[in-house]
Amino acid sequence: MRASAGARPEPHIPVLLDEVIETLALPEAGLAVDGTFGAGGYTRAILAAQPALRVVAIDRDPTAIAAGGALVAESDGRLRIVEGCFGRLDALLAEIGEAEADRVVLDIGVSSMQLDRPERGFSFRNDGPLDMRMAADGPSAADLVNEAEEAQLADIVYHYGEERRARAVARTIIEARRRGRIETTAQLAELVAGVVRSEPGIHPATRTFQALRIAVNDELGELVRALHAAERVLRPGGRLAVVTFHSLEDRIVKQFFAARSGRSSQGSRHLPGGLPGDAPVRSFAPVTKGPVLPGEAEQQRNPRARSAKLRVAERTEAPAPAPLSTVEALASLPDARGGGRR
Numbered sequence: 001m002r003a004s005a006g007a008r009p010e011p012h013i014p015v016l017l018d019e020v021i022e023t024l025a026l027p028e029a030g031l032a033v034d035g036t037f038g039a040g041g042y043t044r045a046i047l048a049a050q051p052a053l054r055v056v057a058i059d060r061d062p063t064a065i066a067a068g069g070a071l072v073a074e075s076d077g078r079l080r081i082v083e084g085c086f087g088r089l090d091a092l093l094a095e096i097g098e099a100e101a102d103r104v105v106l107d108i109g110v111s112s113m114q115l116d117r118p119e120r121g122f123s124f125r126n127d128g129p130l131d132m133r134m135a136a137d138g139p140s141a142a143d144l145v146n147e148a149e150e151a152q153l154a155d156i157v158y159h160y161g162e163e164r165r166a167r168a169v170a171r172t173i174i175e176a177r178r179r180g181r182i183e184t185t186a187q188l189a190e191l192v193a194g195v196v197r198s199e200p201g202i203h204p205a206t207r208t209f210q211a212l213r214i215a216v217n218d219e220l221g222e223l224v225r226a227l228h229a230a231e232r233v234l235r236p237g238g239r240l241a242v243v244t245f246h247s248l249e250d251r252i253v254k255q256f257f258a259a260r261s262g263r264s265s266q267g268s269r270h271l272p273g274g275l276p277g278d279a280p281v282r283s284f285a286p287v288t289k290g291p292v293l294p295g296e297a298e299q300q301r302n303p304r305a306r307s308a309k310l311r312v313a314e315r316t317e318a319p320a321p322a323p324l325s326t327v328e329a330l331a332s333l334p335d336a337r338g339g340g341r342r
Contacts (some may be wrong), residue, residue, distance in 0.1 A: 014041025
């Protein structure tokens, strides 16, 4: 899904699209929410599947909002695109006069459009400014890399990137920035490649870039907030479908659905004993048994799909309870949840 230097970016291909539409079991009418609009793949499919269904699509990226104008024009009034973070989807719906939804779909992570634009600074494959912001505001990856303390950088790279050489990466960054600011993706990728061994098919900087992107955009925190927001807006019988692309995201979704369907009262195994106040509340019933994975044909057609997992659950009539502290903790670095540094 990434383009080589000078090549024309390939179009974004929505992952597990058929499976998402099938498991959502779209109603003939009502409201569906695409919390992560991106290039509009899921939104377009939902609009086509049910001609009377309305869609509200959300994205924090102004370029995605602008690019979606053509689809809005084609939708004959059935599509509205709202700029904002999907973690606030309930508040965003309320602001446009929508109180409830029948379906919610979330496609977590960075889009191919963002990866393929060097000026966005998400990818090491094309040199560009070290930015990584999905929205147009807030601290950039360059700010984080050049201003964070060594211990904080090591924690971010280790826990959000699952990079075993996190301490070495952080130390190398600190040493390099004494000579001058690290401003570009190529600079950072070269530094990381000097201390992380290459693996077949994986660039040495992959995990570090993932970690910084997650930290800059608070992606795991947004995911946790979005799950709880969807729980609050879905009508009984409404469905929530979530597509994730790495273990950190899937762990959060798995634990949320397990706790809310009454299958887990202890929270995550990564948080022994859970946290107080997380008694099981059956606000969701599972639709999929475990994750739905892409087939071999889709993986060959779209390499981005290889790590994708889809989980779907249906809203029950139980009132939405307070947010799960155990799941909220999974979005934090260990020091923030009292776990200490590794």
